[in-house]
Amino acid sequence: MRYRHVIWDWNGTLLDDAWLCVEILNGLMREANLRPLTVDEYRADFAFPVVKFYERRGFDFKTHSFDKVSEQYISAYNRRRFECKLQPGTVAMLAQLREAGLEQSVLSAYHEDTLREAVEHYGLTKFFTRLSGLDNIRADGKVDRGKAHLRALKLHEAPHTVVLIGDTAHDHEVAAAIGADCLLLHHGHMHPTRLSGRGVSVVANLAEAVEWVLAERD
Ligand SMILES: [Mg+2]
Numbered sequence: 001m002r003y004r005h006v007i008w009d010w011n012g013t014l015l016d017d018a019w020l021c022v023e024i025l026n027g028l029m030r031e032a033n034l035r036p037l038t039v040d041e042y043r044a045d046f047a048f049p050v051v052k053f054y055e056r057r058g059f060d061f062k063t064h065s066f067d068k069v070s071e072q073y074i075s076a077y078n079r080r081r082f083e084c085k086l087q088p089g090t091v092a093m094l095a096q097l098r099e100a101g102l103e104q105s106v107l108s109a110y111h112e113d114t115l116r117e118a119v120e121h122y123g124l125t126k127f128f129t130r131l132s133g134l135d136n137i138r139a140d141g142k143v144d145r146g147k148a149h150l151r152a153l154k155l156h157e158a159p160h161t162v163v164l165i166g167d168t169a170h171d172h173e174v175a176a177a178i179g180a181d182c183l184l185l186h187h188g189h190m191h192p193t194r195l196s197g198r199g200v201s202v203v204a205n206l207a208e209a210v211e212w213v214l215a216e217r218d
Contacts, residue, residue, distance in 0.1 A: 002216045009166035010108040012188025017084040024076045034058040043191040048141045048170040093206045094127040105130040107149050109142050146174045
């Protein structure tokens with residue numbers, strides 16, 4: 001089999017939370033007298049590092065603290081996070097890949113403790129051999145964490161057996177940095193036009209993702 005291991009992104013990829021992120025962001029934007037965003041505008045502009053995205057939308061971090069805005073965002077998100085549903089077919093799809101003999105893990109820009117709680121809440125802990133998140137709430141990105149994740153999985157010498165599946169251009173950057181293949185889904189935080197043309201496969205949903213992973217088997 002070509003792939004032994006699937007590294008999943010969490011937010012947007014397995015968890016359908018873009019709508020909630022937009023609602024919370026719009027609350028913060030109204031407080032700062034900025035124009036709220038539609039979900040489509042968000043998907044057309046959202047990117048890591050998150051601080052740059054906020055600046056593009058008009059936040060001025062010379063007068064406001066980014067840490068404070070991050071804290072407000074995270075506390076609102078955490079209050080409401082379980083209003084989100086998993087993306088359609090998540091459980092069946094994780095089970096199908098497990099039955100096909102693939103190991104799976106999660107690499108997220110989410111705080112690691114919160115990631116652990118969320119994965120447990122949705123009943124998915126049993127599917128994953130490892131969960132890696134960040135140790136802060138700044139959502140800077142996950143390249144370093146990705147490298148450590150691969151070492152902890154003891155796959156750093158065989159990264160070509162790993163495929164990282166995510167929903168943002170940053171997931172592609174992380175995959176490239178750790179030497180893994182990448183598959184992107186456009187049902188999450190980024191509009192399909194921003195994912196295509198990167199030389200990476202893009203699919204619409206988890207059913208297509210499973211098909212893609214299994215078709216890549218030797
Ligand atoms: Mg994501």
